[in-house]
Amino acid sequence: GQQVMQIPQYQHVQEGEDFTTYCNSSTTLSNIQWYKQRPGGHPVFLIQLVKSGEVKKQKRLTFQFGEAKKNSSLHITATQTTDVGTYFCAGESNDYKLSFGAGTTVTVRA
Amino acid sequence: DADVTQTPRNRITKTGKRIMLECSQTKGHDRMYWYRQDPGLGLRLIYYSFDVKDINKGEISDGYSVSRQAQAKFSLSLESAIPNQTALYFCATSDSLNPGWRADTQYFGPGTRLTVL
Numbered sequence: 001g002q003q004v005m006q007i008p009q010y011q012h013v014q015e016g017e018d019f020t021t022y023c024n025s026s027t028t029l030s031n032i033q034w035y036k037q038r039p040g041g042h043p044v045f046l047i048q049l050v051k052s053g054e055v056k057k058q059k060r061l062t063f064q065f066g067e068a069k070k071n072s073s074l075h076i077t078a079t080q081t082t083d084v085g086t087y088f089c090a091g092e093s094n095d096y097k098l099s100f101g102a103g104t105t106v107t108v109r110a
Numbered sequence: 111d112a113d114v115t116q117t118p119r120n121r122i123t124k125t126g127k128r129i130m131l132e133c134s135q136t137k138g139h140d141r142m143y144w145y146r147q148d149p150g151l152g153l154r155l156i157y158y159s160f161d162v163k164d165i166n167k168g169e170i171s172d173g174y175s176v177s178r179q180a181q182a183k184f185s186l187s188l189e190s191a192i193p194n195q196t197a198l199y200f201c202a203t204s205d206s207l208n209p210g211w212r213a214d215t216q217y218f219g220p221g222t223r224l225t226v227l
Contacts, residue, residue, distance in 0.1 A: 009150065033215065042200060042218040043153065088152060090216070099169075100145075102152040 004091045006101030013079045014109050021104040023072040023089035030092050032065055032072045037103070038085040046087075081108050113137045114219035116201050122225045129188040131222050133201030141204045142184040143216065144168075144176060146197040153200065159184055160206070191226040198223050 005024045013019050023032065031050045035043040047056055049065035049072060056063045060083075062075040072089055086103040093099070114135045123129055133142065144156040145168075155168030157176040165176060173195060175187045188195055202216040 006152070035216070042221050043216070045215045045217070048215060090153075098155065100153040102150055 004089060004099040004101045006089055006104055008104055009102060011104055011106045012109065013083075013106060015079055015081065017079055018075065018077045019079060019106070020073055020075045021087055021089075021106075023074075023091070023101050025070045025091045025093070025099075027070070027093045029069050032069075032092070033090045034063055034072075034074055035088045035090065036085050037088065041085075043088060076106075079106075079108055081110060084108050114201060114203055114217055116199075116219040116222050118222060119220065120223045122227065123191055124227050125190075125192055127191050127226075129191050129224065131186045131199055131201075131224070133184045133186070133219055135182050135201075135203045135217075135219075137203050137205075137217060138181075139203040139205045139217070140181065141206060141214070142178065143202040143204070144174075144184070144186045145200045145202060146170070146195075147200060147221075148197050156186065188224075188226075191224075193226045196224060196226045 003026045007022050011019050031048055033048045034046040036046055037043045047063050052069050053067045054065040060077045064073045076083055086105045088100050088103045090098055090100045117132045140161050143158040145153045147153050154170050156170055156174050157168050158166050159178045162178050177185050199222045201219040204214040204216050
């Protein structure tokens with residue numbers, strides 16, 4: 001079955017530095033979504049990517065969908081304390097199954 | 111989102127007890143979902159429903175059942191709770207703007223933390 005793998009599981013970042021979290025699927029995806037869950041909160045939708053090679057930006061966050069539509073990345077520049085939380089990718093395969101990655105939990109050192 | 115509510119927010123129960131978790135939404139969405147979250151495993155789909163007459167199993171439906179009482183209500187039951195069902199449970203909704211996709215943007219409720227002793 002479809003599996004969505006997300007790495008790293010944990011990311012400890014110095015405030016002001018950049019980091020990237022990666023999402024890889026064993027099957028081709030029709031679309032991929034990214035969510036953020038603050039500590040003690042619930043997942044909140046960030047963005048959806050649909051096209052091969054698509055790149056979207058939200059302020060300091062850059063999301064990319066791979067050319068083969070099997071992988072995606074989230075890059076955060078100049079990390080701030082407000083970026084703390086767990087970031088999940090969720091990919092939908094062509095057989096209509098949505099799978100969430102295990103998430104990358106981000107902590108920030110001030 | 112306050113548009114998706116879950117009750118109770120916290121529940122402690124004993125092995126063998128029947129438990130019902132409830133979800134209500136005011137977003138007017140047709141599609142509703144139940145997930146469980148465990149540390150290191152992310153979110154796993156238990157059941158989903160695309161309308162009142164539609165119920166589908168997710169990847170981990172064993173030990174669970176659901177009822178879609180109305181468009182706005184979707185409840186999850188544990189018929190006989192066991193300790194490994196201790197987890198954080200989320201209800202989610204999505205619209206159906208993209209009928210070719212089964213899973214559009216998910217709007218999550220605040221979650222129910224369930225502990226089975």
